[in-house]
Amino acid sequence: MLAEIKNISFSYEEGHSILRDISFPIDKGQIITILGPNGVGKTTLLNCIANLITPTVGEIMLEGRALNKMSPKEIAMKVAFVPQLIVPSFSYEVLSYVVTGCAPRIGTFEKPKKFHYDIARSALEQMGVTHISHKFYTHISGGERQLASIARALAQRPKIILMDEPTAHLDYGNQIKVLKIIKKVTEDGFSAVITTHNPDHALLLGGKVAALSQNGQFVFGKSEEVISGEFLSMLYDTDLHLYHISDISRDVCVVPTI
Numbered sequence: 001m002l003a004e005i006k007n008i009s010f011s012y013e014e015g016h017s018i019l020r021d022i023s024f025p026i027d028k029g030q031i032i033t034i035l036g037p038n039g040v041g042k043t044t045l046l047n048c049i050a051n052l053i054t055p056t057v058g059e060i061m062l063e064g065r066a067l068n069k070m071s072p073k074e075i076a077m078k079v080a081f082v083p084q085l086i087v088p089s090f091s092y093e094v095l096s097y098v099v100t101g102c103a104p105r106i107g108t109f110e111k112p113k114k115f116h117y118d119i120a121r122s123a124l125e126q127m128g129v130t131h132i133s134h135k136f137y138t139h140i141s142g143g144e145r146q147l148a149s150i151a152r153a154l155a156q157r158p159k160i161i162l163m164d165e166p167t168a169h170l171d172y173g174n175q176i177k178v179l180k181i182i183k184k185v186t187e188d189g190f191s192a193v194i195t196t197h198n199p200d201h202a203l204l205l206g207g208k209v210a211a212l213s214q215n216g217q218f219v220f221g222k223s224e225e226v227i228s229g230e231f232l233s234m235l236y237d238t239d240l241h242l243y244h245i246s247d248i249s250r251d252v253c254v255v256p257t258i
Helices: 042-049 072-076 094-105 114-127 142-155 172-187 199-205 229-236
Strands: 003-011 017-026 031-035 057-062 079-082 160-164 191-196 208-212 218-222 241-245 250-254
Touching (some): 003 042, 017 208, 042 160, 042 191, 042 208, 072 079, 072 094, 094 114, 094 142, 114 142, 142 160, 172 191, 191 199
Parallel strands (some): 031 191, 079 160
Antiparallel strands (some): 003 057, 208 218, 241 250
């Protein structure tokens, strides 16, 4: 087990509880898709796992150590985070931005070496965006920034990659590309935890599902065991059906009518 989320809850200062008694493991090479409607705490849960915020109750263990007892560098060597909203602070070239993913493995007063840039180029190639390597990060589209940020996470060489809505701002073709990359990196031994609003992403990726509902219910399990038409209708408070398409040998989520 790489990590374990143990009975965590999170409340904001005004007392509003957004996560309640959440527990699940993260195993090597596993995909976990966090599903749920707006406002139920998907991003908050991801931020807790990334150690960006501290749970009000409970703890998160990373390879047997309490996350809040580890240094930022120790965490960064094991966990990479791709946020949903990326606001560039400096006008880096994309390649220079991606190579910053190697920072946890570079000494304090060292500069990136050739092999660090080779790692960054490989990550950009994996994302299919080598053509933007020498463009300024502030001059590329939101979708290209998303792909570059995922490349930066890959260059970090972590054990767990956290992605908050990784297909946000992407056209449909690039959404599928990102899902394929998530699948591939887990086959290579990485673990991936992603949030999404789209149940079809969970159906395509397989693995495990962590579902948060408006009434505070939390469900964790294999995607094929958790996801059903009734469950999705309850989760999103709308009429949704699950159908098996024999030609492609998988289930799809559809809305019968609008």
